Amino acid sequence: xxxxxxxxxxxxxxxxxxxxxxxxxxxxxxxxxxxxxxxxxxxxxxxxxxxxxxxxxxxxxxxxxxxxxxxxxxxxxxxxxxxxxxxxxxxxxxxxxxxxxxxxxxxxxxxxxxxxxxxxxxxxxxxxxxxxxxxxxxxxxxxxxxxxxxxxxxxxxxxxxxxxxxxxxxxxxxxxxxxxxxxxxxxxxxxxxxxxxxxxxxxxxxxxxxxxxxxxxxxxxxxxxxxxxxxxxxxxxxxxxxxxxxxxxxxxxxxxxxxxxxxxxxxxxxxxxxxxxxxxxxxxxxxxxxxxxxxxxxxxxxxxxxxxxxxxxxxxxxxxxxxxxxxxxxxxxxxxxxxxxxxxxxxxxxxxxxxxxxxxxxxxxxxxxxxxxxxxxxxxxxxxxxxxxxxxxxxxxxxxxxxxxxxxxxxxxxxxxxxxxxxxxxxxxxxxxxxxxxxxxxxxxxxxxxxxxxxxxxxxxxxxxxxxxxxxxxxxxxxxxxxxxxxxxxxxxxxxxxxxxxxxxxxxxxxxxxxxxxxxxxxxxxxxxxxxxxxxxxxxxxxxxxxxxxxxxxxxxxxxxxxxxxxxxxxxxxxxxxxxxxxxxxxxxxxxxxxxxxxxxxxxxxxxxxxxxxxxxxxxxxxxxxxxxxxxxxxxxxxxxxxxxxxxxxxxxxxxxxxxxxxxxxxx
Numbered sequence: 314x315x316x317x318x319x320x321x322x323x324x325x326x327x328x329x330x331x332x333x334x335x336x337x338x339x340x341x342x343x344x345x346x347x348x349x350x351x352x353x354x355x356x357x358x359x360x361x362x363x364x365x366x367x368x369x370x371x372x373x374x375x376x377x378x379x380x381x382x383x384x385x386x387x388x389x390x391x392x393x394x395x396x397x398x399x400x401x402x403x404x405x406x407x408x409x410x411x412x413x414x415x416x417x418x419x420x421x422x423x424x425x426x427x428x429x430x431x432x433x434x435x436x437x438x439x440x441x442x443x444x445x446x447x448x449x450x451x452x453x454x455x456x457x458x459x460x461x462x463x464x465x466x467x468x469x470x471x472x473x474x475x476x477x478x479x480x481x482x483x484x485x486x487x488x489x490x491x492x493x494x495x496x497x498x499x500x501x502x503x504x505x506x507x508x509x510x511x512x513x514x515x516x517x518x519x520x521x522x523x524x525x526x527x528x529x530x531x532x533x534x535x536x537x538x539x540x541x542x543x544x545x546x547x548x549x550x551x552x553x554x555x556x557x558x559x560x561x562x563x564x565x566x567x568x569x570x571x572x573x574x575x576x577x578x579x580x581x582x583x584x585x586x587x588x589x590x591x592x593x594x595x596x597x598x599x600x601x602x603x604x605x606x607x608x609x610x611x612x613x614x615x616x617x618x619x620x621x622x623x624x625x626x627x628x629x630x631x632x633x634x635x636x637x638x639x640x641x642x643x644x645x646x647x648x649x650x651x652x653x654x655x656x657x658x659x660x661x662x663x664x665x666x667x668x669x670x671x672x673x674x675x676x677x678x679x680x681x682x683x684x685x686x687x688x689x690x691x692x693x694x695x696x697x698x699x700x701x702x703x704x705x706x707x708x709x710x711x712x713x714x715x716x717x718x719x720x721x722x723x724x725x726x727x728x729x730x731x732x733x734x735x736x737x738x739x740x741x742x743x744x745x746x747x748x749x750x751x752x753x754x755x756x757x758x759x760x761x762x763x764x765x766x767x768x769x770x771x772x773x774x775x776x777x778x779x780x781x782x783x784x785x786x787x788x789x790x791x792x793x794x795x796x797x798x799x800x801x802x803x804x805x806x807x808x809x810x811x812x813x814x815x816x817x818x819x820x821x822x823x824x825x826x827x828x829x830x831x832x833x834x835x836x837x838x839x840x841x842x843x844x845x846x847x848x849x850x851x852x853x854x855x856x857x858x859x860x861x862x863x864x865x866x867x868x869x870x871x872x873x874x875x876x877x878x879x880x881x882x883x884x885x886x887x888x889x890x891x892x893x894x895x896x897x898x899x900x901x902x903x904x905x906x907x908x909x910x911x912x913x914x915x916x917x918x919x920x921x922x923x924x925x926x927x928x929x930x931x932x933x934x935x936x937x938x939x940x941x942x943x944x945x946x947x948x949x950x951x952x953x954x955x956x957x958x959x960x961x962x963x964x965x966x967x968x969x970x971x972x973x974x975x976x977x978x979x980x981x
Contacts, residue, residue, distance in 0.1 A: 317342075322774045323393040324719045325361040329370060333380035336391045339400055347388040347425040353452055354427065355383060355445075358392040358401050358419040361719035362561075362574035362624040364633055365435045366418040372438045379442050386449045387422075394419070395623060395723060396770065398782060399831050402842050403470055408432040410469045422448050427839050428463035429470075467839055474845040476883040478826060481875075485905050487530065489885065493899055494526060494535065497892040501538050505566050506545030508893075512572070514562040515546055517582035518851045518896040524590060525900060525932040529907050536593075541679075543590050547602045548681070550674035553637060554659060555706045556613075557605030559583050560627075569676050570667060573627035573634040573716075577614060577726045578850050580606055584733035588740040593930040597682070597692065601699075603737050610730065611749065616722070618760065619752035620772075621730045623723060626716040636716050639706070640671045647709045648702055655702050658684060724761045724768050724781055727753060728788035729850075735795040739927045747799060754796060754805075757789065767815050767832070783830045783844065783853035786816045790860045801919065801939035810864060813873070816857060826879045828854045845884065851897035854880060859901050866909055867937060869945040881905065904933050908962045912979065913946050914938030916955030925972040931979050 315330040317337045329336050337343035339356075347354045357374075359366035373379050383389050394401035394417065404421040407429040408414075414434070421432030422445075436444060452459055500508045507513050520539050527536035546552065549568030551560050559579050560571030584603055591599040614622045629636045641663045645652040659675040660666065667674050678684075685695040731753045738746035760772040761781075768781030768789060793809040796802070819832040830844045830853060844852045858880035865873030881901050888895040888902070912934055914922045919938045926936070937946050946965075950958060956968040957975045969975045 318391060320775055322771075322777065323361070323396050323721060324717065325359060325363075325366075325393040325395075326391050328361065328367075329374065329391050332370065332374045333377050333384075334374050334389050335380075335384045336389050339390050339392050339397060343388050343390050344427065350388070351425055352386065352388050353430075353448060354423040354425065355387045355389045356392060356400070356404055356419075356421045356423055356429075357389065358394050358404060358421075359417045360394050360624070361717065361721075362576065362626045363417045364572060364574065364627045365416075367628060369418050369420075369435055369441075373436065373441045376438060379438060379445075382442060382445055382449075387445070388425075393721075395719075395721060396779065398784070399835070399838060399842065402830065402844065403838055403840055404429060404432065406470045406473045406842075407466050408434070410466060410473075424459060424463050428467045430459050430462040430466070470842075471840040474843050475827075476845060476887070479879075479882045479886065481878045481882045485885070485902055487906055490526060490530065490899075490903060490906055492889045493892045493902075494523070494532075496889065497523075498535065498538075500893070502566070503538075505568065506538070506542035507568070511566045512562045512564050513551075513566065513568055514849060515551070515559060515579060515583060516849060516893065516896070517579070517586040518847055518900070519893050521586050521589065522896045522900045522903065524586075524593060526903055528593060528930065528932055529903065540590065540594055540596070543587065544596065544598060544679040547587070547598050548677045548679045550676045552602065553609070554675040554677065555637075555703050555710070557602075557607075557609035558613075559606070570674055571634070573637055575625040577610075577621055577623055577723075578729055580610065581726065581729035581733040582850070584730075585736040588733075588736045589930075589932075592740045592927070597696075600741065601696070603741070605703075607734065607737060607746065607749075613718075615749075616720070619749070619756040620722040620760065621727050621753065623719040623721040623726060625718055629714045629716045634667075634674070636710060636713050638667065638669075638672045638674055639710075640665070640673065643709070644706070647705050651698070651702055654688065654698070722756075722760070722771050724757065724770060724785035725788045725850075727757060727761070728785075728792040731757070731792040732788075732795045735792070735799050739799055742924055742927070750796065750799075754792070761785075766811070767819070768812070780832055780835055782832075783816070783820050783828060783857060784850070786812055786820070787853045787856035787860060790816075790864075791856060794860060794863055798936045801914075801923075801937075801942070803939065803942050803944065806864070806867065806944070809860070810868065813861065813864060817876075821876070826876070826883070828857060828880070846894045847897045848894075855884075855895075855897040855901065859897065859904075862901065862904065863935060866911065866935060867944055867946070877901075907933055909935070909960075910979070911935045911937060911946060911960040912975075913950060913958040913960065913965070914955075915947065915950050915957075916940065916952060918955035922955065922957055922972055922975060926975065926979070929976055929980055934979070 316335050318326045318330040321327055321338055392400050405415045405419055407421055412433055416434045418435055421429045423429045502509045523535050524539045545568050551563040551568045551571040558575050560573050561576050561579055562572050564570050564572055584606055587599045587603050627633050641661050644656060648655055658681055659677055661673045665672040731750050734746045734750040761769050763769050768785045770779040770781050770785060790809045790812050793805040797805040820829050827843055830842050845854055846852055847855055858877045861873040862877040884898045888899055892899055915938055937944055956970055958968055959966040959978050
């Protein structure tokens with residue numbers, strides 16, 4: 314018989330419904346049971362695409378003896394970290410405070426009131442059983458010790474990432490940026506790109522900041538390392554060389570062998586990053602990567618309503634990466650006479666280049682396209698060759714058992730992918746990308762809007778509705794601003810402003826100038842957390858602060874600007890020692906040092922001017938325009954003649970009518 318997870322919508326939770334462990338979802342039933350029976354709680358957190366989560370399930374949670382121990386002495390709760398990031402944040406901090414590290418699966422043992430006393434990540438079955446037996450004994454023999462642990466840990470959780478109020482300085486200097494980037498550069502891997510060591514994560518917000526910094530501060534060393542890194546990532550096995558899309562990270566130093574799960578949030582941010590990098594330096598590989606990744610999203614990650622699914626698992630048929638790897642004879646059989654060139658280009662061997670005999674994870678040399686030129690291909694011919702060969706291999710591997718799809722539709726991740734399509738549309742002028750973005754925006758408004766005017770975390774189903782978190786709002790607002798800059802449809806800005814009002818009313822404490830991750834109306838947990846540090850995904854606080862800065866300038870709303878400035882002022886003193894963990898904040902700081910740049914485009918050919926401007930790399934610019942509108946910078950500037958105005962730090966140029974003059978004024 315299934316356990317209490319059988320009616321959940323999360324694929325991760327449903328994966329555990331037939332475990333002998335009597336799992337509960339997070340909720341009042343489980344929490345009240347623990348209190349009524351005075352039992353310790355096991356909070357086990359993971360996600361559907363997590364390889365080691367599957368391993369621990371197979372080894373421990375499907376083991377009858379371990380399940381008997383858990384059922385007799387604990388109330389066991391399963392949590393999907395993507396569905397309930399608020400719960401994950403709390404217990405991740407607890408485990409980090411206890412062990413100095415974190416990750417998934419995340420397993421935390423708590424008192425009946427939910428306060429943690431001990432935990433860790435992956436446990437082998439013998440160690441997990443011994444760990445639980447020791448905690449059972451401690452709870453029976455010395456509950457005071459457990460309560461002491463819980464008290465100290467909970468205090469640490471409540472204090473983590475809480476920053477004190479800081480005065481807003483008169484201004485920021487280039488020296489502040491230099492102090493951040495100088496130690497950051499010491500970690501650059503000059504041989505393989507990225508940072509020294511392994512595993513290697515793409516960290517898109519890091520390279521986005523460093524690209525903009527290198528260009529605006531005229532630092533070619535940083536710019537070149539960014540491009541070297543992006544070419545290395547796009548050439549390695551971390552990128553699906555056949556079907557497009559990036560895996561979450563590489564386990565080696567060369568970006569070759571991935572941990573094969575594909576996450577929507579990684580790919581959304583990497584599409585935006587590679588689009589911007591191509592705008593700054595048009596490397597053909599970047600355009601190919603963006604095109605193939607967006608094709609993959611449309612082919613494998615999009616539902617009928619235009620929503621984007623969460624992730625693809627690393628495993629199929631119980632083997633990590635089996636769906637994505639090839640043996641040489643398979644390629645020869647599929648491609649025929651074209652196989653020889655393909656095999657050389659992608660480094661395929663009969664022996665294989667991975668741990669399993671004869672198995673290849675496809676990769677290329679970053680200068681591999683020169684091989685095609687040496688073979689007599691033009692750029693267009695080589696592109697056609699790759700498209701045709703990859704299409705055949707996609708068709709071939711589509712007959713394999715596919716990795717499981719995590720079909721959750723998360724608001725924040727959908728918004729990030731929406732923005733990825735918009736960014737690609739603006740850089741490559743591909744109208745189909747904008748069509749996909751608009752369809753997704755319609756999905757968000759149709760399925761992810763709550764009755765109170767706020768957002769859901771995901772579409773309500775089976776009687777379960779989870780209110781949106783701060784990241785859901787922050788990234789949706791960012792996506793709506795991106796749609797405005799692409800279309801000049803002011804409705805997107807007014808919708809963004811409406812969501813900001815909801816955020817300020819439900820997530821913001823004006824007395825301490827603090828944004829909380831959860832709404833004031835959310836069910837209380839043992840701590841109400843803030844999210845300050847940027848991770849693989851930029852933090853919700855840094856993201857909302859940057860959107861407030863943009864909207865404050867666009868609407869001339871000094872309250873928005875003041876809140877954004879206060880958030881930055883609190884964080885700036887903490888950035889320099891570990892810039893990588895504050896990359897989005899560093900981009901905010903860069904915008905302040907560089908000064909505001911608003912480009913106003915009005916008149917019937919305003920989109921023509923916008924397209925011309927988007928052919929050039931101007932980091933940090935804001936574009937406002939259209940043939941009608943109510944924004945302050947548009948006032949008195951509408952008319953029958955197409956004109957452009959360049960405004961820097963609240964001073965605007967005389968009207969410009971020619972695209973080349975506009976570009977020259979902005980880029981010089």
